[in-house]
Amino acid sequence: MKFSLLQKVFSSILLIVLSPILVVTPTYGLDEYYRFPEYSSPEKIQFEKERKLCIFPLRNLTGDTSLDFYSSGYASVIYSGLKSLTQIYDEVLIPKSIQHAFGSNPSNALLNLREGEWDYSKLEKLKKGELALGVGKDPRYLILKVQPYEAETPPDEGFLIPVSRKYDCFYSIYGEYEKKGEEIKLNIRMRSSKDGSKKEFSHKTSVRRSYQELGPIIEELRKTLLGKHTKALSVKTGNLYDALVFIDGDYVGKTPFKRSDILSGIHDIKITKNGFGEWVGQVDLRESSKELDITLEKDKKEGFITVSSDPVGAKVYLGSEFLGVTPLVKVPVKIGWNRLRFVLGEHVDQFKGVEIKKGEVAEISVKLKEGESVSYYKNKKYVFLDHTYDDFAIYSLYGSLFFYAGYYYFNLRADQALENARPMVQITNFVALQELQNSSPNFQTFATSYFYQERIYDDARDKSEYFRSISGRFGKHQGVQGGLMLYGIGTMLILSATFYALGLDSETLEVGVAPVKTMPTFVRGIEGQYETESYAKFHLRF
Incomplete structure (x- = not known):
């Protein structure tokens, strides 16, 4: 209580002392202090580009374990029917990042929006149809990745959310089936993580043709996922067959190509075939379906x-x-x-x-x-008789290996000289010297033994240093100390590099081997098909 009273008194005194300063000093708002009105930042929105559809096994409600194989089997059949669905449409966009605008922005100022960035006015023009863009640049068209999880435990309502989060699923297909007599009833649900909504699909099929009769429910799932009316597109390449067709960068099939579930919009089309030039263009499917008959010209290479x-x-x-x-x-x-x-x-x-x-x-x-x-x-190539610069470069490398073998041998001899003396010398440290003194009956015996061992050690050290002087030293701690073998290694390496450089004149090189480029360029989306840009397909010696 006393301490609280002192705090109040001290605060009052401090306010009285500072009041003249507060009156004289001007106050600023946060925006004025940081001068925000002098700067401006436009609105920038980036949207998602890809969603993932996960297909899980269905639960068996019959209690008959002999029908458990349908659980993963239905998931596989549904995946087969939906895996060709690579593009969907959603009018309600989900922002990935938003930069809110602030500060003054004159109406005549140009917004610096990069590709994939949007602002509110541009987005409104797109939604009203005042801005015509290709599907590849329209954020309402999304890539769909379809992935089955047949090995996963069939999820129920309570387990679905954690397993969907585990696999980062935007859409999840799950459900159950039950046998009644000769029929199987399927209840399939598709959950969206955008708003947590679920859509249910029911279907009855015979036990005998259970897989074959899933077409109607797969078609309903496709229409729900597509999110927009579709158009038909057919592509022919005259009398040519098996040309590859790509729509908005995704491989969709070979010519003659025909599909009725292409989303309406302006699509980028690319058609390629080995031996022919590729055709690139656009097709407008906003109003009606289209039939294309493209003539591919032979690639002259x-x-x-x-x-x-x-x-x-x-x-x-x-x-x-x-x-x-x-x-x-x-x-x-x-x-x-x-x-x-x-x-x-x-x-x-x-x-x-x-x-x-x-x-x-x-x-x-x-x-x-x-x-x-x-x-x-011939004079360029041969240096002495039938020996070339390349030959002498190789001989010099062999010489460096010979000197390295000598370096190793003489270092080994140096180590052996010291090792051979070790059993005859006991005074290797101060403790051993004290033991020798204590064990000697008199000083004369101690001196004789000491000088005898010292003589053995000096002889071994001199012999070791002699071998080291021939080999030289080369190590992290010893550094580099000159020796005949090390000098020989260095000389041979220098000679090898010199002879190699002498043989590298441009004329000898160009007479010798022509450069070859054999890296193939693979066609994206089709495994095993490639087109090589190289004329020389093997190393060719001249």
């Missing part, structure tokens, strides 16, 4: 090459194909990696590696040297 030489008039070969005489301008050739050869009388043949890219022009220019090709490249 061509690039171009422009070649010049000094002096002019050289014959040009791309691989084994004769292209003509320089200068050559924009000659069509097959794409991929290959080698150019320039041939001109009384001049050394020149070689150049080149990559031809589809639709692009590769420009090559060379300066030819006077001389004879055979003698020129």
Whole structure:
């Protein structure tokens, strides 16, 4: 009580002292203090792009365990009927993030909205139909991932929410079945995590054709998930078959293609087939269904090459194909990696590696040297008799291995010299020296024993240091100490790198091996089908 009274008195005195300051000092609102009115931030909303549908086994209410196989079987059949459903529509969008606007924003100011970001006015225009966008950019069209969980325990109403959270399910399909006579009655429910709502579907089927007669209930589930009326789309490619059809980036089938459950809207279409150029376009299914008959043109797989030489008039070969005489301008050739050869009388043949890219022009220019090709490249290749720079580089590496073996051997001998002396020397520390002194009858005996062991140790150490001086030292704690073997290793490695570098002149390289590119480009969505962009499909030595 006393302490509380003192606090009140002290607070009153403090307010009286500070009152002149409070009166004189101007006060600011929070917005004015941080100058919020001088800044503005537009409204930015980002929406979800993908939802997941989980299909769980149905509960067996018959009590007959012989019918338990239907539990996961129904889930598999429902999954088979819904797995082709990759896109759904929902008018009520769920925001993933919202940045609220603040500050002044003049009506003529342009909003800096990135792709996938929306504001209220733009969203209203989209909903009123004043803004026409393709399905890929319209946030109301969502990707649907369908996943079955046949091995999961059939959930009831109480267990569904935790198991749905476990697998991050937006939609969950579950239910039960019961046999009555020769019929099976199914009660299937689909729960949405958006608002916790449930939709129920009932169906009766015969026991004998239970799986085959699930079509009607699967169709009801599809219509509910789609969320919007659909249109039919058929795609043909003339007399060609098995062209791959992609809608909004998803593979949907091969030509001739026909489906009646495509959501109405503006869709991006891509059609590809090996050996033909791909067709890319859009189809508007907002008002009516469409039939497309696309003509695919054969892919020429061509690039171009422009070649010049000094002096002019050289014959040009791309691989084994004769292209003509320089200068050559924009000659069509097959794409991929290959080698150019320039041939001109009384001049050394020149070689150049080149990559031809589809639709692009590769420009090559060379300066030819006077001389004879055979003698020129032979002198370039051979250093001594039949031995090349590459050979001497390899020999030097072998030499470094020889010196390393010597380094290891002499280090081993150095260690053995010390180990051989160890049994004959007991005075390895101060305690051992005291024991020797205590065990000796007199000082003369102690001195004789001490100097004898000291002589053995000195001889062993001298022999060890001699071997170390030959091998050298190379270690984390010892650092690098010179020795004949270490000098030999370093010399051989330097010689190997030198010989290798001498053999790396551009002419020898280009005569030797042409660069090869064999990485295939896979068609997205179809396993095992690919299209290679390489002309040379194997390592080709010249």
